[in-house]
Amino acid sequence: METLGPGGFRSLSNSPSWPSGVADDHTPFEFSTAFGIDEPATVRVLVEPTAAEPGPAANMDAALDVLDSLARRHGLPMDRFDAVRDLFLPSDPQGDFSLWFSLVFSAARAPVIKVYLNPEVRGEAEAPLLVGEGLARLGYGAAHQTIIDHARRRGDGLDRYSFFALDLTESSGSRAKVYLSHQDATPDDVVVAASAAHDVDPEAVRDFCVLTGGRAEPFTDRPLISSYTFLPDDVDRPSGYSLYVPVRSYVNDDSEAHLRVLATLDQHGIDPTAFRSALDSVARRPLAEGVGLIAHVSLRIGAPRPGVTVYLSSEAHTTASPRVATLVS
Numbered sequence: 001m002e003t004l005g006p007g008g009f010r011s012l013s014n015s016p017s018w019p020s021g022v023a024d025d026h027t028p029f030e031f032s033t034a035f036g037i038d039e040p041a042t043v044r045v046l047v048e049p050t051a052a053e054p055g056p057a058a059n060m061d062a063a064l065d066v067l068d069s070l071a072r073r074h075g076l077p078m079d080r081f082d083a084v085r086d087l088f089l090p091s092d093p094q095g096d097f098s099l100w101f102s103l104v105f106s107a108a109r110a111p112v113i114k115v116y117l118n119p120e121v122r123g124e125a126e127a128p129l130l131v132g133e134g135l136a137r138l139g140y141g142a143a144h145q146t147i148i149d150h151a152r153r154r155g156d157g158l159d160r161y162s163f164f165a166l167d168l169t170e171s172s173g174s175r176a177k178v179y180l181s182h183q184d185a186t187p188d189d190v191v192v193a194a195s196a197a198h199d200v201d202p203e204a205v206r207d208f209c210v211l212t213g214g215r216a217e218p219f220t221d222r223p224l225i226s227s228y229t230f231l232p233d234d235v236d237r238p239s240g241y242s243l244y245v246p247v248r249s250y251v252n253d254d255s256e257a258h259l260r261v262l263a264t265l266d267q268h269g270i271d272p273t274a275f276r277s278a279l280d281s282v283a284r285r286p287l288a289e290g291v292g293l294i295a296h297v298s299l300r301i302g303a304p305r306p307g308v309t310v311y312l313s314s315e316a317h318t319t320a321s322p323r324v325a326t327l328v329s
């Protein structure tokens with residue numbers, strides 16, 4: 001609760017005090033459950049801290065206060081965040097947000113805190129400079145061209161940097177991630193994006209698009225999203241790649257999304273029990289009576305932990321009505 005910042009106490013009233021981009025209904029948090037093969041599931045919550053009087057700069061300050069108290073309480077290593085903060089936290093932040101967190105809980109490990117920074121915080125045109133410089137300061141400068149060659153090939157602003165994220169953990173397993181959204185992308189486009197990572201089978205991404213998105217054509221509604229995961233030993237390319245499919249835009253209702261997730265878990269040999277209980281714990285309505293509870297489904301390939309993650313909205317403010325299947329006349 002505390003990570004929601006001062007505005008968090010108000011923002012669960014009927015209308016949100018700040019139009020958070022975390023969830024479609026502007027709730028400033030979202031749950032996700034990550035599944036691996038032969039690994040316990042982890043539960044995560046993505047949070048946007050907001051100020052009592054929310055606004056771009058006030059929210060950034062509120063988020064920094066939250067981060068400060070988390071860092072002191074948990075002894076978080078802040079060196080990598082400190083190395084890039086002046087790039088991503090200007091005094092007049094632009095864009096939809098400046099600082100989000102996720103808290104990752106698992107049975108096996110101590111909670112991990114991850115920060116998400118906004119590459120477009122100085123405007124869309126500056127995003128490549130921020131990402132390139134951020135990667136360079138973390139020791140991955142040579143990888144920026146790899147990202148451009150694989151995930152920003154299309155021009156016209158179709159491929160945009162959406163997040164620059166860091167794990168605030170001791171350096172041995174700690175990751176840096178770069179996310180891009182791909183408007184109107186085809187499964188082929190994201191197969192190329194995936195092929196930037198070490199030792200992955202990029203074709204797995206194509207099957208995942210078809211199974212979760214129900215299509216092989218361009219994803220013309222909400223965009224497909226890629227992320228690249230950098231581990232400490234990486235130099236000019238990432239170790240891991242993840243694809244996020246905004247399944248809610250490509251189904252009529254959540255019962256359809258649910259079936260797609262079950263098919264995906266089955267295809268990847270993942271026991272669905274933990275997913276069923278996660279869904280039961282957030283769903284407060286029949287699945288067929290709305291759409292968007294199951295927001296994204298992602299596939300992780302390559303190091304460090306391949307698997308599937310499902311993102312679940314709280315629908316704390318509103319539920320979107322199911323789409324009516326259109327009959328072609």
Ligand code: TRP
Nearest residue numbers: 021022023024030225244296311
């Ligand atoms: N709601 C935003 C979106 O759909 C941001 C976001 C929340 C997101 N959770 C996510 C993006 C998971 C990718 C994956 O883009």
